[in-house]
Amino acid sequence: MAKGDPGVSTRSRRAAPRSRKGTGGDPELVQLLTPEGERIDSVVGPDGTVYSVDFTDEEYRGLYRDLVLVRKLDAEATALQRQGELGLWASLLGQEAAQVGSGRALRTQDMAFPTYREHGVLYCRGIDPIMPLGLFRGVDQGGWDPNEFKFNMYTIVIGAQTLHATGYAMGVAMDGKTGTDDGEAVIAYFGDGATSQGDVNEAFVWASVFNSPLVFFCQNNQYAISEPLERQTRVPLYRRAAGFGFPGVRVDGNDVLASYAVTRTALDNARHGQGPSLIEAYTYRMGAHTTSDDPTRYRIASEVEAWQAKDPIARMKAFLTKQQIVDADFFAEVDEQARRESLHLRERVLAMPNPEPVTMFDHVYPNGSPLLDEQRAKFSRYMESFEGSAH
Amino acid sequence: MATETLTIGKALNTGLRRALENDPKVVIMGEDVGKLGGVFRITDGLQKDFGDQRVIDTPLAESGIIGTAVGLAIRGYRPVCEIQFDGFVYPAYDQIVSQVAKMHYRSGGKLRIPMVIRIPFGGGIGAVEHHSESPEAYFSHTPGLKVVSCANPQDAYVMIQQAIASDDPIVFLEPKRRYWEKGPVDLDAPLADAYPLHASRIARPGTDATLLAYGPMVRTCLDAATAAAEEGRELEVIDLRSISPLDLTAAYESVRRTGRAVVVHEAPSNVGLGAEIATRITEECFYSLEAPVLRVSGFDTPYPAARVEEEYLPDIDRVLDAVDRTFGW
Numbered sequence A: 001m002a003k004g005d006p007g008v009s010t011r012s013r014r015a016a017p018r019s020r021k022g023t024g025g026d027p028e029l030v031q032l033l034t035p036e037g038e039r040i041d042s043v044v045g046p047d048g049t050v051y052s053v054d055f056t057d058e059e060y061r062g063l064y065r066d067l068v069l070v071r072k073l074d075a076e077a078t079a080l081q082r083q084g085e086l087g088l089w090a091s092l093l094g095q096e097a098a099q100v101g102s103g104r105a106l107r108t109q110d111m112a113f114p115t116y117r118e119h120g121v122l123y124c125r126g127i128d129p130i131m132p133l134g135l136f137r138g139v140d141q142g143g144w145d146p147n148e149f150k151f152n153m154y155t156i157v158i159g160a161q162t163l164h165a166t167g168y169a170m171g172v173a174m175d176g177k178t179g180t181d182d183g184e185a186v187i188a189y190f191g192d193g194a195t196s197q198g199d200v201n202e203a204f205v206w207a208s209v210f211n212s213p214l215v216f217f218c219q220n221n222q223y224a225i226s227e228p229l230e231r232q233t234r235v236p237l238y239r240r241a242a243g244f245g246f247p248g249v250r251v252d253g254n255d256v257l258a259s260y261a262v263t264r265t266a267l268d269n270a271r272h273g274q275g276p277s278l279i280e281a282y283t284y285r286m287g288a289h290t291t292s293d294d295p296t297r298y299r300i301a302s303e304v305e306a307w308q309a310k311d312p313i314a315r316m317k318a319f320l321t322k323q324q325i326v327d328a329d330f331f332a333e334v335d336e337q338a339r340r341e342s343l344h345l346r347e348r349v350l351a352m353p354n355p356e357p358v359t360m361f362d363h364v365y366p367n368g369s370p371l372l373d374e375q376r377a378k379f380s381r382y383m384e385s386f387e388g389s390a391h
Numbered sequence B: 001m002a003t004e005t006l007t008i009g010k011a012l013n014t015g016l017r018r019a020l021e022n023d024p025k026v027v028i029m030g031e032d033v034g035k036l037g038g039v040f041r042i043t044d045g046l047q048k049d050f051g052d053q054r055v056i057d058t059p060l061a062e063s064g065i066i067g068t069a070v071g072l073a074i075r076g077y078r079p080v081c082e083i084q085f086d087g088f089v090y091p092a093y094d095q096i097v098s099q100v101a102k103m104h105y106r107s108g109g110k111l112r113i114p115m116v117i118r119i120p121f122g123g124g125i126g127a128v129e130h131h132s133e134s135p136e137a138y139f140s141h142t143p144g145l146k147v148v149s150c151a152n153p154q155d156a157y158v159m160i161q162q163a164i165a166s167d168d169p170i171v172f173l174e175p176k177r178r179y180w181e182k183g184p185v186d187l188d189a190p191l192a193d194a195y196p197l198h199a200s201r202i203a204r205p206g207t208d209a210t211l212l213a214y215g216p217m218v219r220t221c222l223d224a225a226t227a228a229a230e231e232g233r234e235l236e237v238i239d240l241r242s243i244s245p246l247d248l249t250a251a252y253e254s255v256r257r258t259g260r261a262v263v264v265h266e267a268p269s270n271v272g273l274g275a276e277i278a279t280r281i282t283e284e285c286f287y288s289l290e291a292p293v294l295r296v297s298g299f300d301t302p303y304p305a306a307r308v309e310e311e312y313l314p315d316i317d318r319v320l321d322a323v324d325r326t327f328g329w
């Protein structure tokens, strides 16, 4: 488990320290680990912020483990859908680093508002990975308690959760829970497509005006189903923040270290009362939009291959190998753990019972309603009227 | 006469193609309608053939789609907007209810908004939340809007063209679970001679009770009528086609003959279309009725998890149960 409080843990750097503004390839991109697995010691962001991480070897290994596990569990869910065990699945393939990096940057007291694709963040929050599978299997609406895990329900309606996150963050500020090291911060996840929604732009306005302790975390995976980024914007997304009056930064979303560093900094700024910021995690959706989608209709194979070379896990593996912070068995052991956990997930999904039909009347209102009580009673009598009915 | 067997989806696609060919002012706009051809492929191939000025992939914002379509309409275009799923129309609700619906009235008749808002609606495809809703009552309750739904390929082909040609803003509800159902479509019959858009039609004649439905539930009612016939009961099925305005002339005539009526829709019953239809039938046919007009509908809950949608949705058994109750009165 990577916690990595910069300045707290002991340094374990083996590469010669390097520091630069952005990276050679893209000066706008904060990157601490190149696709080849080279470590960059620190990077200066567009507003002069210096980004770096200071993980122990154990923490580096933990991040790698997280990345492999969330990818494997995700692949298992895709396989389950293919076999008819899930109705649908929205894969995070390719976005593991953005999710694990930001997810591990959250402190226990921080609250997250996800879309429908944040299985990696959910994992980092300590939620059983089976939880979202109920929603996609069609047996429940998604099972965890948002307040217990500080991770709200998945939100499918594009952009809506950014306003919820903003309101929650306003509440944090109203409760006086900012301004200290142990203050609270909030993170809102959304996609590149979502940036076009009115709700998201209104969230920007609100968060700015009320100086809310909020991090807008946009995973720019280059597509909104079939529509490429150019359908949503003519400027890099992170620059939109300036117009709303708060800082924006673009991070290499396939770099778990940089994703961690920029998110940790943004969250800490928020918890200290310095207001909202926008992170654009520049990444790529390696798979289909969901299992219902056929991406060959709208994008070419060479584009996917080019991103394959920037794989978030391969670069972490290269780094760990080069820096010799793993022993010979480590990678095999992680793979084995991933295999075990995904098998365990599969077994439990297959055992998930269908809900009793009458449960559809539950939870519509906290204290029931006469109309529904009557409908439920009629429904039960109707179901019982069938011969040999199990109901 | 070129009659072809098409699915409802393909019939809509062909109807849209016709509309684009026949009127250069027709434009299609929505999320993923271009290269992808829409998530249900209803606009498949249209951008390729008509270009990206006429088949427009919009940014991801429903209020933006409808709001800009209003402007295009004022400018003389005929926008055909696709809302990807029923549950995603609500970000555009303000534009539809406050702007689209009222523009003609507010301008004293000087502005027309000849817009079609296509929405795949209803359940039955095992989808996750927000993908199976039946929002027709929200729109039918709004003066200035018209609301229609097709139930077979022939109507899909004709009604989409009629809706586009109409000067009214029309919410066009497509029964998504029926997209793959096939039937004959006469592709050459002139639009001018077609059956009127806002008229109901007897889908199956019968003598013993009247079933009233639109969109996806027409098939359910036809299947129920087939099952009832095996037990010696002849049910008349009326496909309402137009939800607002409602055309109940055939319904009144039918109920005066049968004395019994059951309204079937997927949407929850509370303050729904069934209530309106039952009231009007009661007002018009009171002395012919042998039993109260009954409703079979979705329950007054949010659309449930996919694994219980079969129990939520009206099916043959629930329809026939209601018919039985009208006989037991």
Ligand SMILES: Cc1ncc(C[n+]2csc(CCOP(=O)(O)OP(=O)(O)O)c2C)c(N)n1
Pocket (backbone or CB within 6 Å): A117, A156, A157, A158, A190, A191, A192, A193, A194, A195, A221, A223, A224, A225, A285, A289, B031, B060, B062, B084, B088, B091
């Ligand atoms: C309001 C709304 N409109 C349309 C949809 C259908 N839809 C689901 S995902 C999606 C694309 C989202 O793209 P993006 O925000 O980039 O997120 P990504 O899926 O790439 O993670 C669309 C249009 C929706 N869920 N909600």
Ligand SMILES: [Mg+2]
Pocket (backbone or CB within 6 Å): A191, A192, A193, A219, A220, A221, A222, A223, A224, A225
């Ligand atoms: Mg995207």
